[in-house]
Amino acid sequence: MNLIACSAMSSNSENNEPKDDKEEDTVxxxxxEWASEIASTYVVKAAIEERLGYETEIxxxxTIAMWESIATGDQDGMVxxxxxxxxxxxxxxxxxxxxNLGPNLEGAVMGLAVPDYVPIDSIEELEEYANEFDGKIIGIDPGSGIMEKTEDVLSGYNLDQFNLITGSDSTMTKTLKNAINDNRWIVVTGWTPHWKFAKWDLKYLQDPKNIYGSEEYISTMVRDNLQEDKPDVYRFLDNFYWEPSDMEQVMYWQEEDGLTPEEAAQRWIQENQDTVDQWFN
Structure with a gap:
């Protein structure tokens, strides 16, 4: 991916003006349904529709189905x-x-997170305080990568007293909110960017065995032959890149201002036209 500095481009420029012959095409x-991926996918959808004129279905x-649908060609891509x-x-x-079109966001991290008022700092300490956590680690959807990594953490740190609770990003954050309101101990699967770190004082537990790994990045993947079938969409997806603070802003508007994903995406695009111009250069 190569983001080239460019002068601002109008959304109705010659290169990007929606074309009538695309009316039957769909991206x-x-x-x-993680908060981070909802934010990025809706922004990408809005950008494609505004600048390229394609109807875009999301x-x-x-997680398993996401990868399989790209590999089989049923879906065009994902970010x-x-x-x-x-x-x-x-x-x-x-x-x-x-x-693999490469990173669209860098500086992502993941691990186990607890509220700041919980007086431990390392995964190694969880075993000693299993009762305080009711023997639960609150997770998200089964099959997601972070859940698989957390299963490895349970084994690697001998956390036999803990059960990894499956659910969704939404149920995890609701459970976290309720625990914080009651000042209870809780440990959840965490990743950054995510709006929960802006809303509450949370900290990652140290991972001395480095099972979760170091910094992650989020990549864009597309199906075979997308470049031939929809070259303008391919170029945009190859250029799409933003910062963790951008993604967190979209998520924050949804959580704190009550915007829908569509409204938050449109607001971000309207307030960041220079960045969007770079994606379509």
């Missing part, structure tokens, strides 16, 4: 591949049938 994007699925470790197994399984 199909797939994502997992489909929320499980939700956590690399190099979180989705490593999925990538290795399907890399012969997908194209």
């Amino acid at each position: 199909k994007l797939v994502y997992v 489909l929320p699925v499980s 939700a591949a956590w690399m190099p470790s979180l989705h490593e197994n999925y990538y290795n399984e399907h890399k012969e049938h997908i194209e």
